[in-house]
Amino acid sequence: MKRLTCEMCGSTDLIKQDGVFVCQTCGCKYSIEEAKKMMVEGTVDVSGSTVKVDNERKIENLRTLADRAKAEGDTETAAKYFEELLKEDPNNWEANFYTIYYAAHNIKITQIGSAANRVSNIIDTVYSLIKENLHTPDEQKAAGREVAYAVANFSSYLIPNATNNLGTTTESIDKAVDEWLVPICLMNIHVGDSLVKYFGDYEIAEKAYAVVANFTGMEITETGRQVMDLAKNRLIPIREEKAKKELEEKEAIAAATKRRTEEYWACHEEERKQLEAQMESLLENRKHLNSQVEALRKEMDNVPSIAVRDEKQKVMGDLKEQLKSLGFFKGKEKKSIQARIDELKHEMEQLTASIESEKAPLQQKISELMGEVRKLDEQVGTITIELTKER
The missing domain is CATH 1.10.287 (Helix Hairpins)
Incomplete structure (x- = not known):
């Protein structure tokens, strides 16, 4: 007796829906032609009895599984599927980012700094891939912001764990600030720098820098102060330019209003x-x-x-x-x-x-x-x- 076997999860529970076969275990979809190639005789695993789905279909299925795990907050499963997706599609920005991002969630307290560093180190590569592989500026901007928001959420996850385990001695607190909080702050600065570098997104970059500039407690160590000053210096030109644009917009609106008024009264x-x-x-x-x-x-x-x-x-x-x-x-x-x-x-x-x-x-x-x-x-x-x- 013949049966279908899902190439993703090994399940034989596949049902035909809307012209395709859908795995009831993992949700992967197969066309009729693909299903024919996957038919297996009996219950014995015969070498060569299954045929791989074309790479495009496999990538689509892996992305579906990875996105589902991400939506459910299942970091371990998400990391697994994004890692598999990365092997099939090395230039996929999501796979490059989320493989590291979700793996970094599964850490011990002592690994907070190294986790932040791993995420920080992949950011430039990820933004470069977004720039190269997404077609429109809107798509690029949206993806860049998705990464920035994910890093902000990661910071919100790491910071309480770090601050709740600073210790009670001056030495332990200083060490925790430099080894845990500084890498978290540098991760946010790196996000801001990449947003500006690749997309000119000063709005979200400002928020990333502000997280560091307003991080009370960082100033207790020399390194912490230096990192805060770095963020503050990044903010200065952004806010000056922002204020300048706001003033120019107000002046432009006022000038346009005045011009319309003058034109009206010229006719009346x-x-x-x-x-x-x-x-x-x-x-x-x-x-x-x-x-x-x-x-x-x-x-x-x-x-x-x-x-x-x-x-x-x-x-x-x-x-x-x-x-x-x-x-x-x-x-x-x-x-x-x-x-x-x-x-x-x-x-x-x-x-x-x-x-x-x-x-x-x-x-x-x-x-x-x-x-x-x-x-x-x-x-x-x-x-x-x-x-x-x-x-």
Whole structure:
């Protein structure tokens, strides 16, 4: 009795679906012609009884298995299939990267630095392959960012393991920083450098450098400080260029808006003149109202009772000086002067009330005028918006 045997996993559980045979164990697909070549007689393994699928089909199946393991977070299986894919397709960027990347996940604490170094060492090769083998800039950029995001996730995986095992002595902490954290940081810097070198992707490169520049704790060793400074120096030109572009974009938008506005009013000259005439009239009225307000405020500062109160204040001050100069035996004179001071205090209290009474109608008038000024301001604002709004 004949049966089909999957060349990928050895399973005989293959079912025909949509014109192809699909392995129910690993998901590999075979055309009808390929299936015919894979037919095996009986249950005995006869040398030469199976025929290899063409390389293209095998590569496709390996990629399917590798991608499935990657999606499921099965790092060990993903590393295995990407390694097999690498043998079949040496120029495949995913196989080159993920073979090392997933293998680096299966490490011990003491291997953190070497794992980061292995990933770091493959980055330039991977980006070079992306540049050479992917056809469009969008595909290249997307693949470059996939690598960058994977390295960022790897850093997030390594850093807690490193920081939680720094030790308690100065010597052990310094050693862990230099042997574990420094390689992690250099891996991120290497990603940023390659993003810039191959794709000019400063946006994601900035994030990679920032991870290092803001890594609190790295500064406790000389090497750590040097690595942080390296990242900070990488950030300076990127952020300066970013700020420059943002300014240029704002200026370009403003210039375009101004140009459209000018073009609009060039075609609506009569409407513009009418609006400008209205504004000029409003501003003239506003100026006149403000001058009235200023005059009223000066008048408030000089209502008649203020001068009278100031004079009485001066007299009371003189009396207080006289009172202080009188000797112990001048009781009668002191009493007389104190009585006059008390009388002046009462008069001044009355004058204060008179001042408020005299100011009240002036303040009311000022409030009314300011209300009219606000209305004019609203009208001026409406016209200004109409004259300057984007067209």
